[in-house]
Amino acid sequence: MVKLFDTHAHLDASQYDEDRDEMIARAKEAGVELIVNIGFDRQTIPTTMALAEKYDWIYAAVGWHPVESIHMQEGDLEWIESLCSHPKVVAIGEIGLDYHWDTSPKDIQHQVFREQIRLAKKVNKPIIIHNRDAHQDIVRILQEEGAEEVGGIMHCFSGSWETAKQCLDMNFYISFGGPITFKNARVPKEVLKNVPLDRLLIETDCPYLTPHPYRGKRNESAYVSLVAESAAQIKEISLEELATITMQNGKKCFRIM
Template identity: 50%
Template sequence: MLLIDTHAHLDSSRFNKDRAEVIKNARDTGVSYIVNIGADLRSSRYSVKLAREYPFIFATVGIHPHDAIGLDANVLAELEKLAGEEKVVAIGEIGLDYYYDHSPRDIQRAAFIDQLVLAKKLNLPIVVHSREAEEDTISILKEHYRQGGTGILHCFSGSLKMAREALELGFYLAFGGIVTFKNAGGLLEVLEELPLDRILLETDCPYLSPVPYRGKRNEPAYLPYVAEKIGEIKGVSLEEVAEITTANAIRVYNLGDFLKEAY
């Protein structure tokens, strides 16, 4: 069984004492590949560093909406340079966060658009963060992705309407530990309606640990708990979830050339 964690933050300082061990644990539990996500310049650089050090880790680069106020021409130029690294597979984590509003909303929208334009220029998918910003997120995606391109709505928690609109645009939806929470009822109802061939698995570690580790530091080794829950919801085996979601991750991140030895 082969699993891909499509969204991790192994650059987090919470892994400073045991990062190598955490990565080894992931491999030992069947998580064969990890995509480490950039959220600012520091984490984008670190993600590229991890991808250089580990053959089974890939990177994305981008500026999270929390830090959108700091996105200028120089930052965008460095992101483009970093994106030229061989194992950078997407632009992200980018998007809109109207829950915290750490950056003004108009600046968030501008930064989102600037980065997805960069992604389209480089022919890379995007990794989208959207919280309490469903209408604006879909509106921007519709404006820029009607004619092609793809990406991921990470840690999806939106409505069924949003999910269907994203699928129509060719996007994938990623789910993590939240699906194991007792209060996830509405999200599970959405998940029931989605085709498995457009679903991805993620941990978003060190955040959002699945049950039975809720409240503790998350790590890629816990991804099988997410896969098991999705299998339960969809009425399929863990092995089928692993096979289909892994194929989805390879497709959206264009990992095929990197993984030829595994397939």
């Protein structure tokens, strides 16, 4: 069985309240050896930390999601900074910009994004980028803030190859999830085909973005195997090679020994 790294999951989501331990066990049975779970606001950061402390093969990223940026209060950035000294916290994220959901004004999103990039540089952690309909502003802010100093991951990448190249030039890995298994997902498949193997990652973003053939149902970490199979086909390499490379890349990015 191949060994897989799900680099982006939300295992603490309410969708798993009835069977969380069983769902995590299924991931292990499917060959998932490492997971980074994402805490992105006042509610999910504590539950993410609890999961990382319960399972030795689950790690944590902590940050403030752009959709939630309007709710960030004084002291929250210091709280995130304090958690970065925990041995299981491997990144700051997910952070970035979201122009799809009209919940946080753009100027507040920009401010919170910049503050967290600066924090990542201060604590020397990679960043995990959430980008929805904000490609130009994401790239501009990353460049202006010198984000290449820490690098990180473009989570569930949905942009063009031109945008991907700009991110690669800034020391970022490009990560793909369930959408690459969809028949009509022409652009992400083309981008994946062009991404260098040493900059490629896979993820689920579970419980969201469920891959084919389970699209429309709840996603779970075990399904990263379906993402891996599609990615291997697109790259025209074996599943074993794809799994080995993305495992090595994930460990290098998150500095997991």
